[in-house]
Amino acid sequence: MTAAPSTAPPTAAQVLHRCRDLVRPELERAVARLHPWVGEMAAYSFGWCEVGGAPATAPGGKGVRQALAVLGAEAVGGPARAGTTAAVAVELVHAFSLLHDDIMDGDPTRRGRPTAxxxxxxxxxxxxxxxxxxxAVETIAEAPAGAxxxxxxxxxxxxxxxxxxxxxQFADRPWLGPDRVRPEAYRALAEHKTGALLGCAAALGAALGGAPPTTVAALDRAGRELGIAFQIVDDVLGVWGDPAVTGKPVHNDLRARKKTYPVLVALDTPVAGRLAGLLDSGERPEAAAALIEEAGGRSAALREARRRIAAARSALAAVPLDAGTERELGALLEFLVGRQL
Amino acid sequence: MTAAPSTAPPTAAQVLHRCRDLVRPELERAVARLHPWVGEMAAYSFGWCEVGGAPATAPGGKGVRQALAVLGAEAVGGPARAGTTAAVAVELVHAFSLLHDDIMDGDPTRRGRPTAxxxxxxxxxxxxxxxxxxxAVETIAEAPAGAxxxxxxxxxxxxxxxxxxxxxQFADRPWLGPDRVRPEAYRALAEHKTGALLGCAAALGAALGGAPPTTVAALDRAGRELGIAFQIVDDVLGVWGDPAVTGKPVHNDLRARKKTYPVLVALDTPVAGRLAGLLDSGERPEAAAALIEEAGGRSAALREARRRIAAARSALAAVPLDAGTERELGALLEFLVGRQL
Structure with missing residues (x-):
C-alpha cells in the first residue's frame, strides 16, 4: 500500500536539502585535513561549531553554490563524485571570500553570530x-581530469x-559627475562578485562530470546571469523589501548610502541632483525611495533582472541537459529570483 | 682582442641576477592583468613603485625562488618558458604570503619600507x-601540461x-613542560614555512619543463632540505650573527623571545629551567646566548643544517641533471647557507 510516486516537480527547498545532505560529509572530510586550529575557524564559519570547538547547528548559507555544482554534474549524467567534488571546492571558495570580505568590510556579524x-x-x-x-585548489588539483x-x-x-x-572602490566614488559609477560598471561588478562563483559551480560540476566544452560554457553563462539577476533583486529588496522577509530595516541600503542598481539608474536621470542631496543627508530615506521609483529605478532594475533570468534560461535551453535536472535548476532559479519578478 | 671565455663557475650573485632579468618581464606582464588598484599594491610589494604608483627601485628580495624555478627547468633541459612560468607562479605565491604574514604578525616594515x-x-x-x-593559480592553470x-x-x-x-601558535606555547615546542616540530614548521615553496619552485620548473616524476620529486626534496637548513642558519645568525652583516641588533631573536632552533634544543637539556628564566626576564641576552651555546644548542643547530644540506646535495646527485645547471644550483646552496657552516 505504498503511495503512488509523486509527479510534482521537487521544490527548491527539497533540491537544496538533498544537495546539502550529499555534500556535507565530503565537505567535513575536506575541512578535517586542515591544521586543527584553522579547521576550527573553518567549522565555525560554516556554522558547525562554536568558538572553542563545541558542536553547533548555527544556520549556514542556503547552499545555492553546492546545489548548482551537484546539479551541473547530474545534468550531464556525470558520476555523483563529480558533483560533490565540485561542490566542496566552490563552498570552500565561498567561505574563503566571506571570511576575507567581512574583514575588508568591517562587518561584525554574519547570520546572527560574530564574524570570524x-x-x-x-x-x-x-x-x-x-x-x-x-x-579548494587542492580539491580540484587532485580530482581526475582536473585541468x-x-x-x-x-x-x-x-x-x-x-x-x-x-x-x-565604488563606495568612495561620487554620486554625480564623470567619476560616478554607471549601471554598466555595476553589472560587471555583480557578475564578478556574485555571478562568477555561481557560474563556476554549475560549470565545474559539469566539467568534472565529463561534459563537452559547449555545455560547460552554457552552465557557466547561466550561473553568471543568475548572479547578476540575484544581486539586482537583492538591491530592490534592500530598498523596498518587507523587513519581516528581508530581516533588515526598511530602506536599509539607502541609509547605508549603498550604490545599488536602482539608485545608479536613477542617478542617470534628471532627478540625479535632488537624489544625491537626499542620499548625502542620510535623512528621509522614504523620500529618496519614492524619487528613485519615480525616476524609473525600480522598474528598470526589475526589467534588467528579468532579462538576465531569460538569458540564463536560454543558455540552459541551448545545450542537451537531463530533463529532470533541468526542472530542478528551474525550481532554483524561480526560488532565488523569480518570485520577485 | 676579446678575453678568453672564463671557465670559472658563475657566482651565486651572477645566477640570481641572470634569473631575475629573465623573470622580471613575465612577472610584470602577469601583474598587469590585475585590477589596477590591486596591481599597484602588488607592484609596491615587489618594490617597483611607491604608494600612488610613482616608479621606485626599492630593494626586492634576493629572488631565490625564481632562480630555483628557472634552474629547475634548465636542469632538465626544459624550454625557457617553463622556467619563467614556474618562477612567476612561485614569486606571486611568495609575495602573497609576505603580504598576509605581515598582517598576521603585525610587522610595520619590510625591507626598509612600510609594509603593504x-x-x-x-x-x-x-x-x-x-x-x-x-x-598564481591562474598562471599554472593556463600553462601547458599544468596538471x-x-x-x-x-x-x-x-x-x-x-x-x-x-x-x-608556537609563540603562545610555554618554554617548559609537556606543551613546549620540540625541535622536531620546529623542523616540520621550517619545512612547511620555508622549504615547501623552495622545493615547489625547483620542482615546478622541472615539471613544466617535462621532467619525469622522480626528477621532480628529487628537486622538491632538495628545496625542502635547503629551506630547513636556511631557516636554522637564520636562527643561528639571529642569536650570534654580526649586526653589521644581519642588519639586526645582536641577540635580537633572544630579546624577542623567539622559539628558534638553538633555543629549543637547549630547552631539551638540563639547563632548561635556568634558560627559561633568563628568556622570560628579557634581560641579559648575552647570558642566555652563552647558556644555549654551553648546552650545545649552537653546535646542534649547525650540525642539523649541515645534515640538511648534505641531504639536498644527495637528492640532486641521485637524478640526471644538466651538469652546468647543477653547478649553478651548488653555487646557490653555498651562498644561502654554506658560508655559515
Whole structure:
C-alpha cells in the first residue's frame, strides 16, 4: 500500500536539502585535513561549531553554490563524485571570500553570530581564509581530469577578487559627475562578485562530470546571469523589501548610502541632483525611495533582472541537459529570483 | 682582442641576477592583468613603485625562488618558458604570503619600507594578497601540461598555511613542560614555512619543463632540505650573527623571545629551567646566548643544517641533471647557507 510516486516537480527547498545532505560529509572530510586550529575557524564559519570547538547547528548559507555544482554534474549524467567534488571546492571558495570580505568590510556579524575576525582576531581569520582557498585548489588539483576544472576555478577566483576590489572602490566614488559609477560598471561588478562563483559551480560540476566544452560554457553563462539577476533583486529588496522577509530595516541600503542598481539608474536621470542631496543627508530615506521609483529605478532594475533570468534560461535551453535536472535548476532559479519578478 | 671565455663557475650573485632579468618581464606582464588598484599594491610589494604608483627601485628580495624555478627547468633541459612560468607562479605565491604574514604578525616594515597593510590599510592588503594567490593559480592553470604543476603548487600552498598556523601558535606555547615546542616540530614548521615553496619552485620548473616524476620529486626534496637548513642558519645568525652583516641588533631573536632552533634544543637539556628564566626576564641576552651555546644548542643547530644540506646535495646527485645547471644550483646552496657552516 505504498503511495503512488509523486509527479510534482521537487521544490527548491527539497533540491537544496538533498544537495546539502550529499555534500556535507565530503565537505567535513575536506575541512578535517586542515591544521586543527584553522579547521576550527573553518567549522565555525560554516556554522558547525562554536568558538572553542563545541558542536553547533548555527544556520549556514542556503547552499545555492553546492546545489548548482551537484546539479551541473547530474545534468550531464556525470558520476555523483563529480558533483560533490565540485561542490566542496566552490563552498570552500565561498567561505574563503566571506571570511576575507567581512574583514575588508568591517562587518561584525554574519547570520546572527560574530564574524570570524571578531571571534578569532583579524590575523587568524586571514589565515583561515587562505587555508580554505588553498584547500579548494587542492580539491580540484587532485580530482581526475582536473585541468579544465582548475581553469574554471581560477577564472572565478580572479573575478571574485576583481569584484571585491571594485566594490571597495565604488563606495568612495561620487554620486554625480564623470567619476560616478554607471549601471554598466555595476553589472560587471555583480557578475564578478556574485555571478562568477555561481557560474563556476554549475560549470565545474559539469566539467568534472565529463561534459563537452559547449555545455560547460552554457552552465557557466547561466550561473553568471543568475548572479547578476540575484544581486539586482537583492538591491530592490534592500530598498523596498518587507523587513519581516528581508530581516533588515526598511530602506536599509539607502541609509547605508549603498550604490545599488536602482539608485545608479536613477542617478542617470534628471532627478540625479535632488537624489544625491537626499542620499548625502542620510535623512528621509522614504523620500529618496519614492524619487528613485519615480525616476524609473525600480522598474528598470526589475526589467534588467528579468532579462538576465531569460538569458540564463536560454543558455540552459541551448545545450542537451537531463530533463529532470533541468526542472530542478528551474525550481532554483524561480526560488532565488523569480518570485520577485 | 676579446678575453678568453672564463671557465670559472658563475657566482651565486651572477645566477640570481641572470634569473631575475629573465623573470622580471613575465612577472610584470602577469601583474598587469590585475585590477589596477590591486596591481599597484602588488607592484609596491615587489618594490617597483611607491604608494600612488610613482616608479621606485626599492630593494626586492634576493629572488631565490625564481632562480630555483628557472634552474629547475634548465636542469632538465626544459624550454625557457617553463622556467619563467614556474618562477612567476612561485614569486606571486611568495609575495602573497609576505603580504598576509605581515598582517598576521603585525610587522610595520619590510625591507626598509612600510609594509603593504601599513601603507594601504589591512583590508586592501588582504585583497592584494588574495589577488596574487589567485593569479598564481591562474598562471599554472593556463600553462601547458599544468596538471602535475598544480598539484605541486597546491601542496606548497597548503604547507605554507600550515606552517604559518604553527608559527602563530608556537609563540603562545610555554618554554617548559609537556606543551613546549620540540625541535622536531620546529623542523616540520621550517619545512612547511620555508622549504615547501623552495622545493615547489625547483620542482615546478622541472615539471613544466617535462621532467619525469622522480626528477621532480628529487628537486622538491632538495628545496625542502635547503629551506630547513636556511631557516636554522637564520636562527643561528639571529642569536650570534654580526649586526653589521644581519642588519639586526645582536641577540635580537633572544630579546624577542623567539622559539628558534638553538633555543629549543637547549630547552631539551638540563639547563632548561635556568634558560627559561633568563628568556622570560628579557634581560641579559648575552647570558642566555652563552647558556644555549654551553648546552650545545649552537653546535646542534649547525650540525642539523649541515645534515640538511648534505641531504639536498644527495637528492640532486641521485637524478640526471644538466651538469652546468647543477653547478649553478651548488653555487646557490653555498651562498644561502654554506658560508655559515
Amino acid at each position: 575576525w571578531r571571534a578569532y582576531g583579524t590575523g587568524p581569520a586571514v589565515l583561515a581564509g587562505d587555508a580554505l582557498f588553498a584547500l 579544465p576544472g582548475l581553469r574554471l576555478l581560477s577564472t572565478a577566483l580572479g573575478d571574485l577578487v576583481r569584484g571585491q576590489a571594485d566594490d571597495l | 597593510w601599513r601603507a594601504y590599510g589591512t583590508g586592501p592588503a588582504v585583497l592584494a594578497g588574495d589577488a596574487l594567490f589567485a593569479l 602535475p604543476g598544480l598539484r605541486l603548487l597546491s601542496t606548497a600552498l597548503g604547507d605554507l598555511v600550515r606552517g604559518q598556523a604553527d608559527d602563530l
